[in-house]
Structure formats: C-alpha cells, structure tokens
Amino acid sequence: MSKIVEISPTTRHEGHSKLVLKVDDAGIIERGDWLSITPVRGVEKLAINKTMDQVPKIASRVCGICPIAHTLAGIESMEGSIRCEIPRDAKLLRVVLQCANRLHSIALHNILILPDFYIPGTDTKINPFTPEEPVRSVAKRIQRLREIGQTIGEIAGGEAVHPSNPRVGGMYKACTPRAVTKMYDLAKEGLVLAHEQMDFMLAVISNMRKRDWTEVGGKQIPLPKTLGYHNQGVMAAHPIYASSNLDENPGWDPERWTDVRPWDWYMGEGEVSLADPSYPIGGTSPVGTKVNPQMEACTGVPLYDGAPVEVGPRARLVKFKNFDEKGTWGQHIARQLEYTDSLYAMINALDEYNPSGKVLADPIPQGDGSLGWAANEAPRGCDVHLAKVKDGRVLYYEMLVPTTWNFPTCSRALTGAPWQVAEMVVRGYDPCVSCATHMIVIDEDQRVVAQKLIQ
Amino acid sequence: MLFPETVVAGCGNPLFADDGFGPAVAEELARFELPDTIKVMDAGLGGPHFIFTLIDPEQTKRLIIIDIADFGGDPGEIRDFRVEDLPAGSYRDIHSWDLTEPLQRLKDTIDITVIGCQPERVTAPDFEMGLTEKVHNAVPRTVRHVLELLGVDYGMAIENLRNEGRQQETDRETCIGEG
Numbered sequence: 119m120s121k122i123v124e125i126s127p128t129t130r131h132e133g134h135s136k137l138v139l140k141v142d143d144a145g146i147i148e149r150g151d152w153l154s155i156t157p158v159r160g161v162e163k164l165a166i167n168k169t170m171d172q173v174p175k176i177a178s179r180v181c182g183i184c185p186i187a188h189t190l191a192g193i194e195s196m197e198g199s200i201r202c203e204i205p206r207d208a209k210l211l212r213v214v215l216q217c218a219n220r221l222h223s224i225a226l227h228n229i230l231i232l233p234d235f236y237i238p239g240t241d242t243k244i245n246p247f248t249p250e251e252p253v254r255s256v257a258k259r260i261q262r263l264r265e266i267g268q269t270i271g272e273i274a275g276g277e278a279v280h281p282s283n284p285r286v287g288g289m290y291k292a293c294t295p296r297a298v299t300k301m302y303d304l305a306k307e308g309l310v311l312a313h314e315q316m317d318f319m320l321a322v323i324s325n326m327r328k329r330d331w332t333e334v335g336g337k338q339i340p341l342p343k344t345l346g347y348h349n350q351g352v353m354a355a356h357p358i359y360a361s362s363n364l365d366e367n368p369g370w371d372p373e374r375w376t377d378v379r380p381w382d383w384y385m386g387e388g389e390v391s392l393a394d395p396s397y398p399i400g401g402t403s404p405v406g407t408k409v410n411p412q413m414e415a416c417t418g419v420p421l422y423d424g425a426p427v428e429v430g431p432r433a434r435l436v437k438f439k440n441f442d443e444k445g446t447w448g449q450h451i452a453r454q455l456e457y458t459d460s461l462y463a464m465i466n467a468l469d470e471y472n473p474s475g476k477v478l479a480d481p482i483p484q485g486d487g488s489l490g491w492a493a494n495e496a497p498r499g500c501d502v503h504l505a506k507v508k509d510g511r512v513l514y515y516e517m518l519v520p521t522t523w524n525f526p527t528c529s530r531a532l533t534g535a536p537w538q539v540a541e542m543v544v545r546g547y548d549p550c551v552s553c554a555t556h557m558i559v560i561d562e563d564q565r566v567v568a569q570k571l572i573q
Numbered sequence: 574m575l576f577p578e579t580v581v582a583g584c585g586n587p588l589f590a591d592d593g594f595g596p597a598v599a600e601e602l603a604r605f606e607l608p609d610t611i612k613v614m615d616a617g618l619g620g621p622h623f624i625f626t627l628i629d630p631e632q633t634k635r636l637i638i639i640d641i642a643d644f645g646g647d648p649g650e651i652r653d654f655r656v657e658d659l660p661a662g663s664y665r666d667i668h669s670w671d672l673t674e675p676l677q678r679l680k681d682t683i684d685i686t687v688i689g690c691q692p693e694r695v696t697a698p699d700f701e702m703g704l705t706e707k708v709h710n711a712v713p714r715t716v717r718h719v720l721e722l723l724g725v726d727y728g729m730a731i732e733n734l735r736n737e738g739r740q741q742e743t744d745r746e747t748c749i750g751e752g
Contacts, residue, residue, distance in 0.1 A: 157698035179587060182619045185619065222623075268575055277614070278624070280619075
C-alpha cells in the first residue's frame with residue numbers, strides 16, 4: 119500500500135520548496151510532487167504603468183541569484199515590444215555579462231551538489247569545505263572561477279549584484295580598451311581553470327553513475343541507473359544567450375505556451391504516513407502531517423505545446439548540440455560542458471567588441487502596445503519575459519522563470535527512484551525558487567539572533 | 574582581487590518596503606568619493622552568494638553590513654551588532670547559503686559590523702516600493718554612522734551632496750524611482 123513522505127524544505131538550492139512523495143512498500147516513488155512554497159508576489163501587477171526602464175530593475179529584485187538574467191530578459195522584452203534593435207557592441211557586452219553570470223552559477227552549483235558525490239575510488243562523500251586535499255584545491259579553483267565570473271560581470275554590468283549598465287536601447291556605458299583587456303585576461307585564466315574543473319566534475323559524476331548505492335541518513339540507498347529520467351520534452355531558445363521576437367528565426371513561440379493552475383496538476387489532500395527522523399537535515403515531516411500540494415503550490419504550471427518541458431543546460435545541449443544523455447547525470451554532465459562553452463562565447467564576444475562603438479540605440483521608440491518577448495537562457499534554464507509597452511509605459515508584463523517550467527517536469531522525473539534520493543533529482547535542475555525575506559529577529563534578553571536569509 | 578580592504582554591503586529587497594533600507598543606504602553612500610580601499614555595494618538579495626562567500630580574508634579586513642533588524646526598538650532606530658551576537662549554527666539556514674554561516678566563518682579573521690535598522694513595515698510576500706518615513710529618515714543618520722566607522726569625515730557636506738546627487742541622477746532610473 120502506498121505511503122506518503124514529505125521532505126520540507128528541500129535543501130542546497132535557492133528558495134523554499136518541498137517534496138511530497140507517494141511511495142510503495144519498498145520506498146520507491148510512485149508519484150512525486152515537487153512544489154514551490156514561496157508565495158507568488160505578482161510582479162506583473164506591480165509593473166503596470168511603470169516606465170519601461172523601471173520594470174527590468176524591479177524584475178531583477180525578485181530573486182537573489184538571477185538578477186542578471188531577469189535584468190536582461192526584462193530589458194529585451196521591452197525592446198521587443200518597442201521594436202528597438204540595439205547596437206552590436208551593446209549586444210556583445212550583454213553576451214559577456216550573460217556568460218560571466220553562467221560561469222559563476224555553474225561554479226556555485228558545484229559546491230551545492232558536491233556533498234551528494236563521492237571521491238572516486240572511495241566511500242567518502244565530498245565535503246567542499248574540508249581543508250584536506252584533494253578537495254581543498256578543488257574548492258579553491260571553484261572560488262577562483264566564481265571570482266572571475268563576478269569580476270567580469272561587474273565590469274560589463276556596472277555593478278556586482280544588480281547590473282546597472284544594461285538599459286532599454288543598449289547599455290549606459292561602453293567598456294574601455296583597458297576594461298576589455300582585463301576581462302579578456304580573466305577569461306583566459308578562467309578557461310584553463312574551467313577545463314580542469316570540468317574534467318574533475320565529469321570524473322566525479324562518472325564515478326557516481328557506476329555506483330550501486332549512496333549513503334543517505336546512515337543507510338545504503340540503491341541508485342537506479344535511470345535516475346531522473348522523464349518522458350517530457352525540452353525547451354531552449356538559444357545555445358548561449360537569448361532569443362526575442364525581433365530575431366529573424368525566433369527560438370521561442372508565445373503561441374505554444376499555455377498555463378494551468380496548480381490544482382490541475384498536483385496531488386490533493388493527504389497525510390504523511392512514513393517518516394524518517396534520520397534523514398538529513400532534521401528528518402522528514404512527522405507522521406500525521408497534513409499535505410495538500412494542490413493548495414500549497416505557489417506557482418502556476420506553464421506548458422509548451424500542452425505539456426511540461428525541461429529547461430536548463432541539458433535542454434540547451436539536446437536542442438542545439440545533439441546531446442543524448444538523460445536524467446540527473448545527463449543534467450550534471452551538460453552543466454559542466456557549459457563551463458568552457460560560456461568562456462569561449464565570452465572570449466569571442468570580447469574579440470569582436472569595439473570599445474569605440476556605439477552602445478545605445480538612437481532614437482529609442484516609445485512603443486505602441488505591441489507584444490514583445492525575450493527568452494534568456496539563464497544558467498538554470500529559459501527565462502521568458504513578455505511585455506507590452508505604449509508611450510514608454512508598461513501595459514502588460516509577465517515572467518516565466520526557469521524553475522517554474524521545471525517543477526512539473528522534475529515531479530514526473532521522480533517516479534521510480536527511492537524517495538531518499540529525490541532531492542538529488544531536484545538538485546540536478548539547479549533550482550532557484552525565489553525566496554521570501556525573513557527579517558533578523560533579536561531577543562534582547564537572550565542575545566539570540568535569527569538572521570534574515572537574504573536570498 | 575574582487576574586494577578591497579573594506580566592504581560595505583547594503584542588504585535587503587526594495588520591493589518589500591522597509592526591507593529596502595540596506596540598498597537605500599548603499600545608494601546614498603555611493604554618491605561619496607571614498608578611498609579606493611573601500612567598496613560600497615547594493616547587495617540586494619545576493620549578499621551571501623555574491624559577496625560573503627567570496628570575501629578573501631587575506632585581502633579584506635573589514636565588512637560592514639547594513640540591513641533591517643527587529644530588535645524591539647522604535648522604527649528607524651539603528652543599532653550595531655557583532656557577529657559574536659549570532660551564535661554559530663543557531664540559525665543555520667537549511668535552504669541554501671545563508672548569511673550567518675559565511676559570517677561565522679569570517680568573523681575571526683575580519684572585523685564585521687552589522688548595522689541594523691528597526692523597520693516599521695516589511696510587506697513580504699506582497700510588494701510595496703519605498704521606505705516608510707521613519708526608516709527613510711534613518712538613511713542619512715546611517716550614512717553618517719558608516720562614514721564615522723570608516724573614519725571618513727564629510728561633516729556638513731552630506732546633505733548638500735545628497736541634494737546635488739539628486740539633481741545629477743536624472744539620467745539613471747532606479748527601481749524605486751518616481752514612476
């Protein structure tokens with residue numbers, strides 16, 4: 119008879135989400151629901167009647183980890199609506215920014231997933247923070263790659279976290295030849311490290327694929343060879359950067375997108391009937407906990423051609439490079455392959471970039487209310503923004519963020535896996551569930567501080 | 574190196590009313606010409622991933638974090654906190670990278686001050702842009718406090734610079750600008 123397990127919250131990814139899993143007597147998932155428990159904030163409503171310059175900046179604040187993708191997708195959806203072609207050199211700087219962001223993101227994800235993996239040839243899991251070799255030098259390399267991504271992003275984007283240089287019509291400022299040289303030097307240093315890091319990660323992933331079990335909460339859990347497999351399609355708009363309605367051959371089609379409500383998709387009311395206090399971190403939810411994914415899910419379910427799709431590195435490689443690996447390992451492999459892809463694309467863009475070129479369109483049209491869209495290939499997948507701008511003001515705005523596409527697909531990909539490894543499947547998507555804020559709460563008497571999670 | 578000797582990070586989300594306090598202070602501070610050894614950043618929501626976990630203690634000696642904090646004070650009241658006030662692991666974030674953990678790792682090698690402002694209203698999960706009056710009024714005080722901590726003396730010039738800054742900033746929109 120089926121039992122229900124709940125893992126809440128899921129860990130080592132951005133934001134707040136949970137897993138509700140219906141499992142058989144052997145603990146194999148019959149049906150899994152992975153859902154966001156972050157309340158939807160309605161950025162779309164807030165955007166209405168704001169200026170086309172403000173809205174991408176608002177969009178960049180909805181998430182702590184994807185400000186670059188949201189800024190670029192937001193701006194390009196506005197440009198799509200007002201039919202504004204930006205100068206070539208502005209586009210090249212955006213490509214550099216995009217690739218810098220991806221480089222940082224892959225390296226950060228390496229740290230988040232490494233604790234699931236083993237040092238090849240041993241039964242020792244990897245602790246990325248250990249001072250012991252060989253992990254210590256890997257961690258240092260990851261840090262350097264992140265620094266390189268961040269520094270290049272700051273130079274091209276104008277600011278470290280929320281890029282201030284991109285704007286509707288192009289970029290505020292061109293980069294000087296000196297800045298270009300600095301970015302180029304960093305990218306070349308990064309390329310060597312990225313090759314090494316990619317090789318290391320591929321070896322670790324390959325080792326994991328050969329293992330029959332993994333240790334979770336002190337138990338040996340069998341690892342299926344088909345971990346994370348699903349029958350859904352993939353969606354990607356561009357191999358590296360983005361596509362918009364201004365492209366000659368657009369990589370995305372708004373006509374093929376529909377949305378269904380969470381209650382059409384997720385399981386109904388239930389009660390947890392299987393609990394494991396030894397599950398990291400802090401055990402699963404206790405028996406008797408009420409669950410109701412239909413009501414708790416905080417996002418709609420976007421469909422492409424009437425079905426959920428996978429977005430992300432594997433989707434990009436399947437669509438544009440005939441990549442044929444599947445499941446969780448396929449996703450991890452694809453992400454590592456993007457290490458060098460992002461650096462080569464960055465170096466090529468810097469090669470082509472002319473520091474004396476124009477970076478701002480002139481004039482910038484103010485829009486007639488036509489629909490524009492931009493599908494930015496964010497590190498974790500296709501980030502689609504749609505907009506209608508009239509006389510410089512936003513009439514309509516919609517964000518279809520990557521992990522929203524992946525929720526229903528990943529839910530299906532959980533079937534057939536032991537429930538204890540469900541989080542490994544989730545982490546394969548490098549999810550970013552944008553997160554609510556939590557304030558610092560300070561109790562004077564006990565001098566205890568709950569630090570706000572700044573996501 | 575990504576960060577210089579001193580890093581000032583304004584943390585929070587301007588889309589949740591007073592939660593935008595940190596970025597607002599960072600924006601004001603960015604108007605000052607500060608020494609090259611100081612970097613002021615609008616960390617937004619990205620402090621942990623983009624700043625705190627990337628700080629190299631061999632390079633950076635001081636970190637000042639500006640944020641909101643509910644310490645039971647009056648709205649707009651500012652107070653300094655040390656990382657020693659944040660017990661290691663007590664508030665560990667199990668979702669992802671958190672603020673406490675990287676700070677706990679850094680606190681023995683660099684000097685960290687958290688400047689907390691008591692908010693009046695944090696609207697999460699609903700969006701509301703703009704600080705409440707009391708918290709808005711705390712911004713210049715906090716700027717002065719940060720400058721004091723940094724040992725930079727701008728004296729009475731602060732108000733004037735703010736006014737000039739407002740006039741100069743017309744070419745760049747911010748997400749909490751007029752709209």
